[in-house]
Amino acid sequence: MKFGGTSIADGEKIRHVAGLLKRFHNEGHEVVAVTSALGGVTDLLLNTACEVSQNGKVPQVKELINILKEKHYNAARAAIDDKHTADATIENIDRRIDELEKALIGICYLGELTSRSIDYISSYGERLAVPIVAGAVSSQGIKSGGFTGGDAGIITNNEYGNAKPIDSTYDTVNQRISPLLADHIPIVTGFIAENRDGIITTLGRGGSDFSASIIAAAIDADEIWLWKEVHGIMTSDPKIVPQARTISQISYKEAMELSYFGAKVLHPRAIEPAIRNGIPVRVKNTFDPGFEGTLIVADEMQIEDVVKAVTLIDKVALINISGAEMVGAIGTAARVFTALANACVNIIMISQGSSEANMSIVVDEKHLDAAVRVIKSEFGRDVVRVASDKDICVVAVVGAGMAGIPGVAGRVFGALGTETINVIMISQGSSQHNISFVVHERDSVRAVRILHSEFELESDFERHEK
Numbered sequence: 301m302k303f304g305g306t307s308i309a310d311g312e313k314i315r316h317v318a319g320l321l322k323r324f325h326n327e328g329h330e331v332v333a334v335t336s337a338l339g340g341v342t343d344l345l346l347n348t349a350c351e352v353s354q355n356g357k358v359p360q361v362k363e364l365i366n367i368l369k370e371k372h373y374n375a376a377r378a379a380i381d382d383k384h385t386a387d388a389t390i391e392n393i394d395r396r397i398d399e400l401e402k403a404l405i406g407i408c409y410l411g412e413l414t415s416r417s418i419d420y421i422s423s424y425g426e427r428l429a430v431p432i433v434a435g436a437v438s439s440q441g442i443k444s445g446g447f448t449g450g451d452a453g454i455i456t457n458n459e460y461g462n463a464k465p466i467d468s469t470y471d472t473v474n475q476r477i478s479p480l481l482a483d484h485i486p487i488v489t490g491f492i493a494e495n496r497d498g499i500i501t502t503l504g505r506g507g508s509d510f511s512a513s514i515i516a517a518a519i520d521a522d523e524i525w526l527w528k529e530v531h532g533i534m535t536s537d538p539k540i541v542p543q544a545r546t547i548s549q550i551s552y553k554e555a556m557e558l559s560y561f562g563a564k565v566l567h568p569r570a571i572e573p574a575i576r577n578g579i580p581v582r583v584k585n586t587f588d589p590g591f592e593g594t595l596i597v598a599d600e601m602q603i604e605d606v607v608k609a610v611t612l613i614d615k616v617a618l619i620n621i622s623g624a625e626m627v628g629a630i631g632t633a634a635r636v637f638t639a640l641a642n643a644c645v646n647i648i649m650i651s652q653g654s655s656e657a658n659m660s661i662v663v664d665e666k667h668l669d670a671a672v673r674v675i676k677s678e679f680g681r682d683v684v685r686v687a688s689d690k691d692i693c694v695v696a697v698v699g700a701g702m703a704g705i706p707g708v709a710g711r712v713f714g715a716l717g718t719e720t721i722n723v724i725m726i727s728q729g730s731s732q733h734n735i736s737f738v739v740h741e742r743d744s745v746r747a748v749r750i751l752h753s754e755f756e757l758e759s760d761f762e763r764h765e766k
């Protein structure tokens with residue numbers, strides 16, 4: 301069971317989460333809990349580390365330390381009834397916060413922030429949260445203990461910020477965690493792991509879902525439950541489309557497409573370990589545990605809807621590479637992709653017209669400068685023109701049921717055309733499980749709402765009202 305940052309945002313919520321864990325344990329289930337940082341803490345750590353590496357302001361570090369102390373002390377006091385356990389937890393928090401303070405002051409003086417130090421600093425969010433959750437569970441009378449991802453056996457490669465577990469992880473986690481389950485609820489930090497040298501790595505933002513499914517695959521769990529602040533995977537982000545409805549069942553492949561195309565409800569890699577062992581994944585609402593939520597199952601068990609969801613990716617940028625010399629020139633695409641791969645730029649979308657005079661690529665906004673630089677240096681300014689646009693978003697409609705059904709693209713672009721939304725770039729893979737396209741940022745929310753309504757994805761209540 302994984303509880304995200306919003307589910308453990310403060311002491312009262314942690315007490316509620318501990319109560320849920322106790323309930324499932326008492327019903328006879330063996331449970332491992334994975335938790336994220338208290339809501340907002342990872343962003344706070346990353347922003348402060350970034351700022352002090354540039355401005356060197358030690359008082360800004362002190363300010364952060366005071367905020368973290370107050371937040372975590374309050375959470376521990378509100379979540380843990382037993383005084384002895386609460387005091388021990390606060391001592392533990394103090395020790396960790398002291399280490400963090402020293403590391404951040406080091407960054408102020410060095411004026412340098414490497415990807416390795418970013419992982420180290422951001423790991424403190426989870427490392428401060430886990431003792432509080434473990435303390436809350438113990439104080440409700442169930443044996444519990446906190447583990448870092450590394451303690452639990454999640455060992456990764458050295459790709460700081462986006463590390464991948466090495467093959468032996470699954471055996472190591474099984475050896476360390478399974479023996480505890482008969483009478484304990486182990487609480488493991490999500491998001492963070494270790495490399496072979498014991499240096500802290502992270503699995504990417506939102507990576508606690510991934511941690512949970514790695515552990516589940518390792519111990520061959522019956523189910524993975526991801527507890528969120530929403531009622532499961534919905535037909536769109538409810539913050540964008542208030543009428544969005546819970547999808548009761550969805551396939552692994554669709555869930556992966558959906559998270560890849562921006563549905564922040566699930567980490568894009570979280571499904572891989574589940575597929576490895578065929579483990580069903582449930583997405584449930586922490587604050588409405590009686591509601592069934594979404595069940596993610598093997599692809600062949602999916603229910604066929606033409607379109608399941610509409611998603612939005614923001615903070616992306618479009619690069620247009622054009623030039624008459626590209627026509628018929630063998631290897632142009634390979635040169636672009638190799639240059640981007642060497643600069644560690646992840647490509648989100650690609651499109652090339654059959655005239656071959658133009659190629660469009662969507663990348664993460666933070667990779668834009670590096671991407672433009674390496675493409676220009678690969679080709680030289682005179683041969684191809686490289687233009688970029690940051691004010692764009694990617695919108696995608698996702699659903700395995702659209703494969704082989706004519707007219708879906710017509711409905712998508714017809715509906716957008718009727719509402720005068722200009723489509724800048726289009727891409728569809730041959731899996732036909734999604735159609736994705738680029739629009740101007742100012743049109744993006746409207747585009748999502750129009751398509752949500754076009755495919756009648758709104759709640760049953762709204763549907764009957766229509």
Ligand SMILES: Nc1ncnc2c1ncn2[C@@H]1O[C@H](COP(=O)(O)OP(=O)(O)O)[C@@H](O)[C@H]1O
Pocket residue numbers: 303304305306307336506527528529530532533534535536537538539562563564565566609
């Ligand atoms: N298709 C979607 N279905 C449900 N939630 C979505 C979707 N797309 C984006 N979201 C957002 O994802 C968030 C998931 O809940 P949250 O509790 O924040 O998860 P976690 O803490 O595990 O990251 C919600 O805040 C919701 O607005």
Ligand SMILES: N[C@@H](CC(=O)OP(=O)(O)O)C(=O)O
Pocket residue numbers: 303304305306336337342343425490491504505506507508509
């Ligand atoms: N705390 C990490 C990892 C994580 O998974 O968080 P959440 O479950 O709250 O999305 C982050 O903010 O990226």
